[in-house]
Amino acid sequence: MSAHGSVDPRFETARLDRRLFGGFVEHLGRHIYDGIYEPAHATADADGFRADVIELVRELGVSTIRYPGGNFVSGYRWEDGVGPRDQRPRRLDLAWHSTETNEVGLHEFADWLDRVGSDLMLAVNLGTRGTQEALDLLEYANANADTDWTRRRAANGRHDPFAVTMWCLGNEMDGPWQLGHRNAEDYGKLASRTAKAMRMLDPGIELVVCGSSASGMPTFGSWERTVLEHAFDDVDYISCHSYYQEMGGNAQEFLASGVDMARFIEAVSAITDAVAATKKSDKRIMISFDEWNVWYLHNDNGGQNDKPKETGWPVAPRLLEDQYSALDAVVFGDLMITLLQHADRVRSASLAQLVNVIAPIMTEPGGIAWRQTTFFPFSITSRLAGDRVVRVPVDAGTFPSERFGEVANVNAVATVDDDGVSVFVVNRSLTEAADLRLDLSGVAAEFGRDLAVVEAHLLHEDDMYAANTLADPERVGVRPLETTLEGAALTVALPPVSWVAVRLA
Ligand code: AHR
Numbered sequence: 001m002s003a004h005g006s007v008d009p010r011f012e013t014a015r016l017d018r019r020l021f022g023g024f025v026e027h028l029g030r031h032i033y034d035g036i037y038e039p040a041h042a043t044a045d046a047d048g049f050r051a052d053v054i055e056l057v058r059e060l061g062v063s064t065i066r067y068p069g070g071n072f073v074s075g076y077r078w079e080d081g082v083g084p085r086d087q088r089p090r091r092l093d094l095a096w097h098s099t100e101t102n103e104v105g106l107h108e109f110a111d112w113l114d115r116v117g118s119d120l121m122l123a124v125n126l127g128t129r130g131t132q133e134a135l136d137l138l139e140y141a142n143a144n145a146d147t148d149w150t151r152r153r154a155a156n157g158r159h160d161p162f163a164v165t166m167w168c169l170g171n172e173m174d175g176p177w178q179l180g181h182r183n184a185e186d187y188g189k190l191a192s193r194t195a196k197a198m199r200m201l202d203p204g205i206e207l208v209v210c211g212s213s214a215s216g217m218p219t220f221g222s223w224e225r226t227v228l229e230h231a232f233d234d235v236d237y238i239s240c241h242s243y244y245q246e247m248g249g250n251a252q253e254f255l256a257s258g259v260d261m262a263r264f265i266e267a268v269s270a271i272t273d274a275v276a277a278t279k280k281s282d283k284r285i286m287i288s289f290d291e292w293n294v295w296y297l298h299n300d301n302g303g304q305n306d307k308p309k310e311t312g313w314p315v316a317p318r319l320l321e322d323q324y325s326a327l328d329a330v331v332f333g334d335l336m337i338t339l340l341q342h343a344d345r346v347r348s349a350s351l352a353q354l355v356n357v358i359a360p361i362m363t364e365p366g367g368i369a370w371r372q373t374t375f376f377p378f379s380i381t382s383r384l385a386g387d388r389v390v391r392v393p394v395d396a397g398t399f400p401s402e403r404f405g406e407v408a409n410v411n412a413v414a415t416v417d418d419d420g421v422s423v424f425v426v427n428r429s430l431t432e433a434a435d436l437r438l439d440l441s442g443v444a445a446e447f448g449r450d451l452a453v454v455e456a457h458l459l460h461e462d463d464m465y466a467a468n469t470l471a472d473p474e475r476v477g478v479r480p481l482e483t484t485l486e487g488a489a490l491t492v493a494l495p496p497v498s499w500v501a502v503r504l505a
Contacts (some may be wrong), residue, residue: 001409001432001433003410003434003437004394004438005394005437006440007442009388010446012390013344014388014389016387016389017347019064019166019348020346021063021349022058023062024066024067024351025353025355026067026068026070026071026073027076027080027100027386028095028098028353028357029098030356030365031356032316033315034363036354037050037111041121042366049111050363053355060382062118063118064101064119065120067120067122067123067124068109071095071171071178073123073125073127074095075095075125077125078133080102082105088102096319099313103505110158110162124170124171127179128179130190131144138167140152140153140202141162142161154415155336156182165289166207168208168476169195169231172212174210174211186225188229191210191230193216196211198216205211205247208238208348215267220354221271221368224268229278232285233502234340237287238268239290241291242261243293243352244266245297251497254327255330255428256401256428261335261402261489265287272284286347288346288349289346289349291352292349293352293358295352318353320353320357320451325374326465327374327465328465329373329476330372330497330498332424333381336424337411337413337424360372368473371473372468376477379486380457381424383425383432385422387391387417388415388416389415394425420451421440421451423501427495427497434493438489440488440504443488444488452485455502456502457501458480458499460499481500483502
């Protein structure tokens with residue numbers, strides 16, 4: 001197929017907030033224990049953190065990391081994870097049917113973040129706990145005063161506050177699986193009074209209220225509206241969560257996942273703006289897309305894969321260890337394009353998750369750490385994206401989707417910065433290659449000259465189910481992409497099911 005498009009910096013849609021390239025670390029399976037933390041590993045530092053994992057997380061380029069859950073947070077007592085390690089209690093984790101040893105808590109995780117160069121985003125437990133415990137954690141983490149909590153913080157090794165800016169008011173409180181699940185009315189009231197109290201303690205924080213845990217939830221839409229009717233004035237963000245997978249062997253439909261994410265974002269924006277209108281407010285609630293990924297959550301019988309085993313309470317069991325294919329990485333790259341296309345509204349996003357648990361990085365206890373296929377679109381997009389997001393209209397025809405009608409074969413976005421332009425493109429067609437010609441005359445006009453291609457990457461495999469594994473950790477990667485630049489016309493060949501990134505400077 002032939003495809004035509006253009007990149008013109010005058011069509012800027014948003015200033016990019018780097019929080020869009022955030023991650024998520026939950027106490028779940030082998031994420032913390034035998035993932036980032038493995039004291040007996042050959043590369044472990046004095047605090048038990050694997051240096052090989054730290055290196056890979058740095059390379060991935062994650063900005064803010066949401067912690068400590070997820071479903072886990074709704075039963076978590078944060079105090080269990082601070083103070084002398086030998087006095088920390090072992091607890092049952094009801095969300096993942098595991099035993100939590102509490103060897104890693106707030107201090108250790110913050111130390112690890114210093115090493116990987118990312119910021120902390122905290123979630124408070126509004127499942128089994130409430131406003132007072134949220135205030136206790138906020139005082140412990142952020143207060144600059146002489147109190148019992150801040151003395152304890154200092155005694156535990158941190159004199160200065162952790163200064164955490166972003167706080168989630170619970171997790172997926174719309175989900176019946178959530179400990180302390182509430183209806184929208186009850187949660188909206190709890191979120192509002194907790195947010196008000198937290199702001200009295202620290203007016204500088206930014207607060208995320210729980211939206212729906214998926215756009216397919218029966219309460220989607222009415223949940224957002226009711227929660228915001230109570231908490232609109234008290235919060236800055238509403239969360240979106242969404243996971244995608246190939247169902248019933250229908251890869252073409254799976255390749256349309258970006259459309260689903262776009263519609264979800266647009267629907268939530270419309271609902272929040274409708275609430276604003278009823279309140280006669282020009283305040284805009286932003287979106288924190290704080291869980292997104294490919295996750296093989298449902299099996300073809302409509303059941304759930306990877307349910308925690310209900311026998312025993314293991315420490316760090318192997319849970320949610322999905323292996324990602326080249327196809328998954330192409331869909332994933334398209335989800336990143338979609339987030340960038342909505343950067344005017346999505347100011348923060350967290351890839352769920354980071355290590356071993358539906359993760360771009362895998363580890364073997366006592367063994368290697370390796371990059372999954374999804375690592376590549378994330379690390380390249382995070383590294384190449386500039387600070388201004390630009391719309392890239394492309395005409396390349398459509399394919400019919402059962403759920404979304406006609407879906408564009410090619411989807412693209414660009415970013416511009418002082419030194420150049422980065423373009424990210426996906427070919428969603430299962431069968432057809434695309435010869436894409438992009439008119440960059442608008443870019444040449446902005447910079448006063450034509451730019452040169454300095455990097456071009458292709459993610460594509462003839463076997464789209466190829467994956468990286470412990471036995472073959474470098475089977476899939478990105479390859480150099482051939483480009484032709486004639487004046488201001490850039491031409492690239494996109495194989496079917498492919499993702500590319502081109503940097504011009
Ligand atoms: O990311 C895995 C789980 O997915 C999280 O714990 C939960 O918030 C969501 O349902």
